[in-house]
Amino acid sequence: MEFKEIILEKSEGIATMTLNRPDKLNAISAEMGLVWLPRLLRQIQEDDEVRVLVITGAGRGFCAGGDVNALASLSDLSLSLTRQQRLQALGAFARDLYDLEKPVIAAVNGVAAGGGVSLALLSDIRIASENARFGLSFISRGLIPDCGATFLLPRLLGTGKSFQLMYTGDLIDASEAERIGLVDMVFPHDRFMDEAMQLAGRLAKAPPLAMAQIRRAVHSGLLNDLEQQLYFETYAQSFLFGTKDFVEGINAFLQKREPEFGGE
Numbered sequence: 001m002e003f004k005e006i007i008l009e010k011s012e013g014i015a016t017m018t019l020n021r022p023d024k025l026n027a028i029s030a031e032m033g034l035v036w037l038p039r040l041l042r043q044i045q046e047d048d049e050v051r052v053l054v055i056t057g058a059g060r061g062f063c064a065g066g067d068v069n070a071l072a073s074l075s076d077l078s079l080s081l082t083r084q085q086r087l088q089a090l091g092a093f094a095r096d097l098y099d100l101e102k103p104v105i106a107a108v109n110g111v112a113a114g115g116g117v118s119l120a121l122l123s124d125i126r127i128a129s130e131n132a133r134f135g136l137s138f139i140s141r142g143l144i145p146d147c148g149a150t151f152l153l154p155r156l157l158g159t160g161k162s163f164q165l166m167y168t169g170d171l172i173d174a175s176e177a178e179r180i181g182l183v184d185m186v187f188p189h190d191r192f193m194d195e196a197m198q199l200a201g202r203l204a205k206a207p208p209l210a211m212a213q214i215r216r217a218v219h220s221g222l223l224n225d226l227e228q229q230l231y232f233e234t235y236a237q238s239f240l241f242g243t244k245d246f247v248e249g250i251n252a253f254l255q256k257r258e259p260e261f262g263g264e
Contacts, residue, residue, distance in 0.1 A: 065114020
């Protein structure tokens with residue numbers, strides 16, 4: 001399925017979202033950020049056949065962040081926006097992606113700059129091509145990181161490394177990104193997408209209700225204290241004990257076979 005400047009493909013429980021502005025290194029236009037990304041993410045959330053989302057970019061870039069050249073079109077675009085769209089926070093699609101109740105893999109094929117780094121941070125697992133580069137380039141525009149980067153990066157890397165990357169805007173390669181924990185795995189460019197899809201295939205076979213609760217639990221744990229988190233785990237586990245997937249998981253274990261989870 002095609003959205004404007006985004007390609008969405010679905011196969012065997014995997015939705016692949018490809019940012020499709022290769023001539024702009026897949027920079028996010030105002031219309032993409034305000035209209036198409038929120039609409040697409042809602043569709044993915046509501047599609048029970050989709051069990052995992054993979055985000056990547058067309059051409060040699062993953063995402064170069066916000067399209068500075070497109071800012072001039074904001075006044076024209078605003079005429080077609082709903083009141084809710086006009087009032088939403090900058091980068092509101094970040095909350096839609098953060099709240100998605102399905103695993104998200106960022107397959108970073110090339111340059112990720114500015115909001116492109118934020119997009120990767122909003123994903124659960126980041127797999128990078130050896131060609132990937134990462135840079136929080138906001139400072140060179142006189143801006144601060146957005147789309148959730150100031151919330152997510154310190155929780156991932158700690159404050160010191162986060163300040164360094166945000167203050168300098170330095171571009172780092174895939175190897176350095178893996179070393180500091182910004183990405184989880186790096187592969188040669190000619191096979192990194194195969195590796196990403198192989199992992200996505202594994203996650204697509206996992207119990208979707210449990211996966212959703214894991215994502216909720218980890219996000220809650222970034223803010224909760226231990227007691228609050230234990231209560232959340234108790235709620236989630238009690239809910240999952242009542243699912244058909246739990247019964248299937250137990251039966252498959254006892255019968256020494258692979259489970260087939262139906263999401264119920």
